[in-house]
Amino acid sequence: MTLSSASPQGTGDIVDSIVADWSRERADLDVVSLGIFSRLTRIAKRLDTVRKRAFSESGLELWEFDVLAALRRAGAPHSLSPKRLLESNLVSSGTMTNRIARLSERGLVTRSEDPSDGRGVIVTMTDAGRERVDAAMTKLVAAERELLEELSDDERDTLSTALRDLLITMEHAQA
Numbered sequence: 001m002t003l004s005s006a007s008p009q010g011t012g013d014i015v016d017s018i019v020a021d022w023s024r025e026r027a028d029l030d031v032v033s034l035g036i037f038s039r040l041t042r043i044a045k046r047l048d049t050v051r052k053r054a055f056s057e058s059g060l061e062l063w064e065f066d067v068l069a070a071l072r073r074a075g076a077p078h079s080l081s082p083k084r085l086l087e088s089n090l091v092s093s094g095t096m097t098n099r100i101a102r103l104s105e106r107g108l109v110t111r112s113e114d115p116s117d118g119r120g121v122i123v124t125m126t127d128a129g130r131e132r133v134d135a136a137m138t139k140l141v142a143a144e145r146e147l148l149e150e151l152s153d154d155e156r157d158t159l160s161t162a163l164r165d166l167l168i169t170m171e172h173a174q175a
Contacts, residue, residue: 015039050143058136063089067099068108068133071125078125081114085123108132 015038022031048062055065070088071078086096100123103109108129114120125133148156 013039015042047144047147050147051140054139054143055136057139058132060132060136063099064103064106064108065133065136067096067103068125068129069137071109071123072130072133072137078130079122082121082123103129 015035018038019031019035022029022034051065052062055062058065060068066089067085070085071080074080074084082093082096082100085100086093089096089099091099100109100111104111108126110124110126111121112124114122151159
């Protein structure tokens with residue numbers, strides 16, 4: 001399959017029909033973006049289901065994975081301040097405080113005083129947290145790899161580069 005193919009069967013997808021309908025009904029509009037973002041939305045919905053399944057099978061909720069993954073990516077000793085966790089999770093400080101408390105109750109993280117700032121807190125992933133996030137990540141990578149198996153390495157690289165460029169452009173526009 002190539003990126004230019006409409007589908008594995010070559011018959012197009014629902015988005016092709018939507019775009020064609022809008023092009024017919026509103027010929028005055030350039031609806032190329034509709035084709036791109038409608039597909040991204042549909043892909044995101046399906047990916048959300050795949051991710052929830054991978055995390056659930058590992059005993060985690062999506063938000064729990066997000067926090068634990070940030071700690072895991074930080075490297076040993078898998079500790080970050082709540083502020084750093086906020087930056088990687090894009091949630092409010094109140095939401096992060098609640099998430100840290102809930103993860104602590106489950107024994108997946110510990111909270112301790114920041115040795116460099118007695119007023120601060122450091123969140124550290126426990127061994128149980130590491131085991132859960134590692135299991136979830138293993139399942140997620142396998143499931144995502146399966147979703148991309150019909151694309152060649154070049155197609156995956158092209159898609160990744162195009163999406164990176166789009167994301168950078170969108171994030172700069174919001175800044």
